[in-house]
Amino acid sequence: MxxxxxxxxxxxxxxxxxxxxxxxxxxxxxxxxxxxxxVVYVELPxxxxxxxxxxxxxxxxxxxxxxxxxxxVSGTVAEVNEDLDGAPELLNQxxxxxxxxxxxxxxxxxxxxxxxxxxxxxxxxxxEAEES
Amino acid sequence: xxxxxxYEKHVAADxxxxxxxxxELPVQYEATGxxxxxxxxxxKAGLFDVSHMGEITVEGRGAQAWLSSLITNDITAxxxxxxxxNIMCTETGGVVDDxxxxxxxxxxxxxxxxxxxxxxxxxxxxxHLPAEGVAIExxxxxxxxxxxxxxxxxxxxxxxxxxxxSALKFFHFRDxxxxxxxxxxxxxxGYTGEDGFEIYVDWERGGELWDLLMEAGKEFGLLPIGLGxxxxxxxxxGLPLCGHEYTESIGPLEAGYGFFVKxxxxxxxxxxxxxxxxxEEGLKHRIVALRLEDKGVPRHxxxxxxTEGRVVGHVTTGGYSPSLDANIAxxxxxxxxxxxxxxxxxxxxxxxxxxxxxKRPFYAKNYKS
Numbered sequence: 486m487x488x489x490x491x492x493x494x495x496x497x498x499x500x501x502x503x504x505x506x507x508x509x510x511x512x513x514x515x516x517x518x519x520x521x522x523x524v525v526y527v528e529l530p531x532x533x534x535x536x537x538x539x540x541x542x543x544x545x546x547x548x549x550x551x552x553x554x555x556x557x558v559s560g561t562v563a564e565v566n567e568d569l570d571g572a573p574e575l576l577n578q579x580x581x582x583x584x585x586x587x588x589x590x591x592x593x594x595x596x597x598x599x600x601x602x603x604x605x606x607x608x609x610x611x612x613e614a615e616e617s
Numbered sequence: 618x619x620x621x622x623x624y625e626k627h628v629a630a631d632x633x634x635x636x637x638x639x640x641e642l643p644v645q646y647e648a649t650g651x652x653x654x655x656x657x658x659x660x661k662a663g664l665f666d667v668s669h670m671g672e673i674t675v676e677g678r679g680a681q682a683w684l685s686s687l688i689t690n691d692i693t694a695x696x697x698x699x700x701x702x703n704i705m706c707t708e709t710g711g712v713v714d715d716x717x718x719x720x721x722x723x724x725x726x727x728x729x730x731x732x733x734x735x736x737x738x739x740x741x742x743x744x745h746l747p748a749e750g751v752a753i754e755x756x757x758x759x760x761x762x763x764x765x766x767x768x769x770x771x772x773x774x775x776x777x778x779x780x781x782x783s784a785l786k787f788f789h790f791r792d793x794x795x796x797x798x799x800x801x802x803x804x805x806x807g808y809t810g811e812d813g814f815e816i817y818v819d820w821e822r823g824g825e826l827w828d829l830l831m832e833a834g835k836e837f838g839l840l841p842i843g844l845g846x847x848x849x850x851x852x853x854x855g856l857p858l859c860g861h862e863y864t865e866s867i868g869p870l871e872a873g874y875g876f877f878v879k880x881x882x883x884x885x886x887x888x889x890x891x892x893x894x895x896x897e898e899g900l901k902h903r904i905v906a907l908r909l910e911d912k913g914v915p916r917h918x919x920x921x922x923x924t925e926g927r928v929v930g931h932v933t934t935g936g937y938s939p940s941l942d943a944n945i946a947x948x949x950x951x952x953x954x955x956x957x958x959x960x961x962x963x964x965x966x967x968x969x970x971x972x973x974x975x976k977r978p979f980y981a982k983n984y985k986s
Contacts (some may be wrong), residue, residue, distance in 0.1 A: 522645065522845070523652040525937040526914050526944070528966075544966070546914040548651040548937055549644070549845060 487516035487609050490581055494557070494596040495605035501581065502557040502596060509590040511557055513545065516609050518580040521547040524573045529565035529585065536560060536588070538595065543585055545576065558595035560588040621668035622761050622823025626831075630841055638733045640669040643843040651845035655939045658809055658850055661838035662767030664830055665847055667815070668823055671735030671757040673728045673742065679750025681723040686886050687745060688718070689869060689878040695720045700788045700804050702877055704869045705741070706888030710895065712863035714738050717806060719790050727802070729762075729815075731859050745887075761823030765830060766813030766850075769837035774814055776833040778803065782814070797829035808847065810854025810980055853938050853945070855906070855978030861917060861933045862904060867949060870895050871902045873977065903954045904933060906977040907946045907961055911970035915946035920964040923955070932963060940980050946972065 493501040499517035503510050518524065526546040536542045536556040543554035564587040568575060575583045590596075600608065618641040627634065632643030643666075645651045657663055675684050685692050688703040695701050699720055705713040714734040719727040730738045735757050742753050765774060774782045779795040782803075790804035799822045807813040818826050831839060848858070857863055862872045869878050870892055880893045895901075909915060915935030920928045930950030938945045948961055955961055955974050962969035 523650050525652075526912060528913070546937070548849065548939075551914065551916065 486606075486613060487514065487519060488581070489514070489602050489606050489609065491602045493581070494599040494601060496555065496557050496599055497608060498555050500555060500557050502599065504590060504593050504596060507590070507593060508563065509558060509560060509588045509593075509596075510584040511586050511588065512584045513554060513576065513580050514605070514609075515580050516612070517552075518577050521545060521549065521552050523548045524576045527569045527573050527576065527585065529569070530562050532562050532564060534562045536562065546573075554585065556588075557599060558590055559592070560590040563587050563589050619669070621666050622820055623666045623668065623763075623827045626824060626827050627666065627841070632841070632843060635844070637669070637844055640732065642666065642669065643841070644845045645843040646841055649840060651843070651849060652939045654840060654842045654846035655849050657838065657840045658767045658811060658842060658846065659940055660768070661840075662765065662769040662773055662813075662834055663809075663840055663842035663846070664827070664834065665764040665766065665842050666823075666827065667732075667764050668761040668820070669732035670762050671728075671730040671732060671738065671755070672760045672762075672817065673730065673739065674754045674756060675726045675728060675742075675751065676753075677724060677751040679747060680726060682884060683745075683747060683751045684718070684726055685882070685884055687742075688716075689882075689886060689888070689892070690718075691879045691882055692718055692720060692726070693723075697722055698789055698791070700790055700806055702788075704863070704874065704877055705738070706868060706886070706892070707865065708887055708891070709865075710868040710870075710888045710891030711865040712859060712868060713741055714859055715857065715863060717804075719802070719804065721792075734859065759820050760817050761820045761826065762815060762817050763823075763826060763830065764807055764809075764813060764815050765834075765839075766807045766809040766811045767839075768812060769834070769839065770811070770813040773830065773834045773837050773839060774803075777829055785814075796826060797833075799826055799829075801826070808856055809850040810856065810978065811850075849936060849939060852934050852936065852947070853940055853978070853980040855980075858934060862947060862949075867902070867904075867933070868892060868895070871900050871904065871949070873904050900952055902930065902949055903952055904947050904949050905954050905961070906975050906979055907948050907963070907972035908941075908975045908979070909944040909946070909963065909970060909972040911972070913963070913965040913968070913970040914944050915963040915965065915970075915972075919946075921946075921948045921950055922962040922964060922969055923950075924960060924962075926962075926969065928964070929961075935963070938979060945979050947977075
């Protein structure tokens with residue numbers, strides 16, 4: 486079963502987010518990286534861009550195709566993970582250590598509306614059962 | 618979905634099964650993934666289940682003349698037990714299918730056609746069949762096929778074949794033959810750009826064949842390979858895919874495979890007048906090979922623009938090339954097309970990304986002759 490760290494919040498589109506000192510670190514889940522296959526390029530947004538919850542703002546290109554990544558909560562892009570530029574495969578190796586975007590979150594309590602680890606685990610369990 | 622005789626093997630090996638034109642086949646295997654599978658074929662060897670491909674026999678006094686009238690290459694120049702790449706065109710010079718022609722004699726041929734086009738080809742053949750002198754038979758559902766490809770392919774086959782595979786030349790075949798005692802037709806052909814073999818056996822023996830080749834290949838690093846890597850390998854090697862590089866409108870000359878089109882062939886063939894005129898008047902479109910310089914992954918269907926920003930064509934196949942660690946695209950563009958070293962732009966999500974025209978194949982082949 487895909488890895489699901491307890492201390493993160495998740496979306497039904499398989500993004501995760503963690504608020505640290507008011508800043509939101511977000512990325513894609515283990516389930517997502519596994520489904521996509523080998524990542525070959527990550528198209529990250531410009532720093533300073535304002536994004537709304539649910540807006541597609543990142544594209545992760547795998548060998549198979551392009552995958553849209555959606556913003557978990559509204560905010561402003563503060564930093565993007567430049568390690569992924571030369572080594573996109575890091576996203577497959579560890580999708581939790583390798584965040585995609587660090588953002589100034591408009592309202593940190595917005596994460597409470599997202600799925601917690603237990604709820605996300607239920608969703609993944611269901612999907613994995615459908616696939617087998 | 619239809620299943621090949623190796624279905625259980627793929628599931629047991631953790632294959633990620635998908636619907637490929639009505640067939641349930643692995644796009645990749647979980648332990649490896651497309652990139653690893655691709656690179657393994659180039660450095661060691663890979664085994665592909667291609668049982669979904671079609672096999673049709675053509676026999677009779679009129680076989681050679683009739684077949685020649687449907688395809689672009691010259692099968693009268695073939696030797697017995699040779700294999701020849703051919704293209705079957707429509708009246709307007711578009712493509713029905715591309716295929717391999719195995720010649721036993723001027724009165725007996727085996728055709729191997731694309732899985733997606735088996736029914737279409739069969740109807741085409743049936744519609745053009747003469748009143749007598751030619752008999753055709755569709756053996757697709759009775760024939761399983763695997764492709765064993767890579768630098769170690771010959772060493773692996775040598776362990777289980779009843780003949781010395783080093784004696785089998787490129788684009789030739791052997792029948793009768795056996796692999797692990799299983800009667801087989803074996804050709805030195807493939808769709809990867811590597812040395813290798815395609816092996817045909819009775820449908821019921823497919824699973825057995827798969828197991829014995831996987832066992833024989835263990836010491837050589839043989840891996841099972843899915844459809845994802847099959848596509849990335851053929852694309853890197855500059856091999857066409859029907860529906861992408863060939864369509865109803867993109868013919869063999871525009872696609873860049875004129876070598877296999879004998880426009881002055883005696884007896885004629887369907888599409889010959891159109892192709893001959895294209896050659897004489899000059900092509901209005903060409904497919905060029907592009908290697909991306911800007912960041913981004915080109916994909917089938919994306920617009921291709923010239924230096925002035927005008928859209929001049931589209932991407933027929935695009936993607937990441939594991940062997941080159943670069944993003945590449947085949948671009949169908951209006952002529953005059955840019956030359957090697959010149960540039961085109963692929964519009965990726967509304968942004969033009971620059972690429973440089975390179976010579977095809979993107980990746981050079983390792984064929985044993």
